[in-house]
Amino acid sequence: MPAAAPTWDPGQYLRHADHRARPFTDLLARVPDLPARSAAGRPRIADLGCGPGNVTTLLATRWPTALITGYDNSPEMLDKAHVDHEGPTPGGGRLGFEHADVRTWTPDEPYDLIISNATLQWVPGHAERFPDWVAGLKPGGTLIFQVPGNFDAPSHRLMRELAGAPRWRGRLAGTLRHADAVHAPGAYLERLTSLGCAADVWETTYIHLLQGEDAVLDWVKGTGLRPVLTALADEPEQREAFVAEYRAALREAYPAGPHGTPFPFRRVFAVARKEG
Template identity: 50%
Template sequence: MWNPEVYLTYADHRGRPFYDLVSRIGARTPRRVVDLGCGPGNLTQTLGTRWPDATIEAWDSSPEMVAAARERGVAAEVGDVRAWSPAPDTDVVISNATLQWVPEHPELIVQWVSQLSPGAWLAFQVPGNFDAPSHRAVRDLAARPQWADLLRDFPFRTSEVTAAPQTYAGSLRDAGCVTDAWETTYVHELTGAHPVLDWIEGTALRPVRSRLDDAHWEKFRAELIPMLTAAYPQRSDGTTFFPFRRIFVVAQVGQRR
């Protein structure tokens, strides 16, 4: 279950990649703009500000996130992005930090551009940090004997979850798009007693939490804290640097041959 309040703990940091992504979309007067994986809708709201005449369509698989988005006035729907297909007037499709949860997303993005009209835009951003110390610490802890049975066969994500920017660019180029792909490592300055734990509780640790009862969850957290502290030590000024690599792709559909 997604918790919108936990996810929004670092809303400013999580929002920056969204703005960097959307800034590269060249659409001027799109008819329909779609946000796939809209989350609590705080970022989706900004799309209506940029394109005030567009119909804003929003999807998310989490009922809790959709409820939070609707409270903000976003006309969000509960749905799996794999079941989504563009309406004829769709001119912009955006997916921010969502496709990493969809194993078949490399094929899905090619399918989407084949359904979009020439001139339409597809823009997405996915994390590229699955081999970062934070993720390795979770995997290493889960592999210890005291957790191995409870988290047996858990589908921990590795660097293979997402591709390199040039791989996405190549497949979309082959599909007839003009592409713009890049990667950025943000060095987030976090504060608090356990800031990296607070961050990953809203994302990477969510599936682990779903496997554990309250008592086991508190014990898992307690054992994870020193591992994260060692990997991301707090500075003397009270801040903690948290590097986070992200992969961006913006593609415009070309004329059909």
């Protein structure tokens, strides 16, 4: 039986908002100019997997007149985005949010920019969606995304090992993503260039210096651990037991230092511009 979709907690996710936003801003810095348009025209932008909308707002800063739509399939995240960020933007554009499943979303009109930030790792076969998304770009438009590339890091490996242990495997089998959740940078480059795009693909490892007790656990409670927390939601004692075992393993793998807990995090980035 497929695992249930994880339930998201916007408050937990936003506890590390500054660190999580940095790859998004680094990605935006590499985006070329959007297609030229008349003075009356406004760029059309889609943010796939917008979450609570906090980084979607950065698109309005970069393109003040744009019509921007953030898409997500989490009611909790969308509720937060609607309340905090929806509406007209200071530059004359508009920021809106809609429910959509990235696995099936197809552009309903031509876009100047389609972006996905730390979402595609949740979408099996996401590279198979690229042809539809590129087809939905205007000539000269751009598809950009970044995904975590750290599935072999201790934070994920220890979680998978624990979920596969005899005590947990019956309840958690098939719950967690594995190392094949994302592709190697070269595979993304090949896929995007085969679609006729001028592509730029790279990887970066950030060393986040996290603050607070059990900081890495606090981080993954907002992202990678969500499937486990969802699967065990109706058994609070079992959920806390799993978290306690995982906490002990993380403390050993990521010891706190005098200035915080260093947390290496590799990410893969891609910018693909459609020929115009």
